[in-house]
Amino acid sequence: MSAPHTDRPPATRQDPAPDASIGDLVGEITNDLTHLVRTEVDLAKTELKEQGGQAGQAAGLYGGSGYATGLALALASLAAVFGLDHVMDRAWAALIVAAVWAVVGAVLYVTGRKRMRAVQLTPERSIDSLKEDAKWARHPTG
Secondary structure, eight states: OOOOOOSSOOOOOOOOOTTOOHHHHHHHHHHHHHHHHHHHHHHHHHHHHHHHHHHHHHHHHHHHHHHHHHHHHHHHHHHHHHHHHSOHHHHHHHHHHHHHHHHHHHHHHHHHHHHHHHOOOSOHHHHHHHHHHHHHHHSTTO
16 A cells, blocks of 8 residues: 655654653654644645636636626617617617627536536545545555
């Protein structure tokens, strides 16, 4: 089984002295576990930060979709008013612009939805590493 993943250099390990007390051994184990937990927490933070950035980008696309849809509704409403009040030329022009904004909104929505589905907020590497560490702790020699 391999050791836990870390960016820090491995600590130099010395074999315990043959006359080491139980307290010394427990102290070493406690220090090792503290280092292991800190390393795993750092890995989880890094993973969540990466996934959070991707979620932020997808959320921005959702926002863009909402803005474009709002413009489409405003322009469609304006076109309906012009259609009832004036000659068809202005109304058709406003409807065309509204349709373009509706297409832009649909494209942004589909792109944002696709990216949001790709985001995983579970720190998979940290979970795998913790499972590996637990196996190692149960059977440290083999």
